[in-house]
Amino acid sequence: MPELPEVETIRRGLEKFILNKKIIRTDILCEKSFHGTPLTGKVVALRRFGKALIIDLDNHNSLMIHLRMTGQLIYDSKDSDRFAAGHPSENFLASLPNKQTRVVISLDSGTLYFNDQRKFGFIKSMPTSEVENDTFIKKLAKEPWVMTEDEFYEKLQRHAKSPIKAVILDQSIICGLGNIYADEALFAAQIHPATPAGSLTKGQAKLLLESAREVMDKSIASGGSTMATYVKPDGTRGDYLEKFAQVFRRNGELCPRCQKAKIEKTRIAGRGTHFCPTCQKLGRTAK
16 A cells, blocks of 8 residues: 555656646446546646545546555556556556556546556545545544644543554554654654553654654655555656665664664564664653
8 A cells, every 4th residue: 555655746746747637538447446426627636635646626526546555547648658656567558448447537638547456446536525524534634744743742642552653553643654654753753663652752752743754755755665566657666765764674784873783573553563672762761
């Protein structure tokens, strides 16, 4: 599944190719992949709520797209090169539509294909006024950039006994932190991922929130991570893991901060979790 930086990269990339173009027809090849009524209209904006991409039209209707595990958005036009985003496969170069194509959106210039091998993703149509009231969107908390330090600290106290890694992965508590960026933010803040959320001081909570913003800003700037299956809309891979990741998938490597201990991997909240046993000791207080 893409994390927030990957979806934001997709939003920015697709905006360059479909903004101000008109949807003239939608062909639904898999009913499970499209919810609601097919729409027509001019694309006036592309937004994002967490990991959901929103395409707003000039007739006050919108499309919400969630790629889930294996979704792809591929824009193809005879007037430009093909641009693809999502789970990389031969579809990026193959003839479309094909057996994995679930929805075909024809624009006045070019075509947007929604491919999804496992059929977990979806496109949903709705009035623009209802987007923020959608069940999927409504449960999302604020993202790190708009959440205040006091709000974040208060949320941690509500889940005092839960490991901080599990808490910040909960999208109803803080939106946008997936497994990669949770590990990186905790490392930057020197907080052990198993630390009970309620034991963090206000100073630690402030540092963790700032660290979350920083690691995600860096990832967006670099086009996201390459470890997973997500690539940038122009088909090139993001390079966050190579350039900036300090602990994620670096177990067994020397810690880049202390240069003493090796990065370890454990499981917290059912997720692979990376940390430095020296820099991220349980019970460490904010400096």
